[in-house]
Amino acid sequence: MRKARVVAVSDVADTYVDVLAAIAARRDIEEVEFIFLGTEYRLQLLSDVQKKLVELSDLAEYEQASRLKISGISLKNDMVLLLRDCNLIDVTGVPKELAIEIAATALANPTIAVCSLRWLERLDKDKRSRVGQQKYSYADVINDSALRAVRKEFIAKKHVIYVFGVMFGVTAILAALQLLFGWAIPDKWISVLSLLVGFGGLRLAYISLKQS
Secondary structure, three states: OOEEEEEOOOOOHHHHHHHHHHHHHHOOOOEEEEEEEOOOOOHHHHHHHHHHHHHOOOOHHHHHHOOOEEEEEEEOOOHHHHHOOOOEEEOOOOOHHHHHHHHHHHOOOOOOEEEEEEEOOOOOOOOOOOEOOEOEEEEEHHHOHHHHHHHHHHHHHHHHHHHHHHHHHHHHHHHHHHHHHOOOOOHHHHHHHHHHHHHHHHHHHHHHHHHO
16 A cells, blocks of 8 residues: 655644645555654544545545545654655655755655645635645655755665675675685686676766766
């Protein structure tokens, strides 16, 4: 089951009603979990959100949102736990510093979208904007061109470092075998390892040059 998490920082139910409608419009999420970071679980907020969705069920996006499985949990400020086992993190209304921290942690995982709801039309204080009636954007903030480049470079470097780790591990095992059992390492193996190390070094240098 594809899961989204909504970082709940407000008690205004309308905010999250619109967020759920935007999530439902994506058609690829089945469960939404409200996360109360460092605060108590607020059952009343979830109850208010679900009631509001029913009231707005004449609008297609909100009717779809009312079918989502909705739950909530209180969680310490642990970014790793926050991002575990989910496909989307919503940071609508989240303080900028926290949103940046969440997005930075998610950079290492290309399968997680960090999204925020933004209205594209001027808001009328006498009229409530609704998903599907007013123009809006619900996009992955990491898909901004600059952040997307950072994510690609970060993942590329991480993969190269993993390869280096594996190579050094294999080298250490071979050295231990040689010391313990007097096993001679074939010249071909040494040549292959040297080539791999050289390729890894060139790859890291290339990524660093692109980033600078």
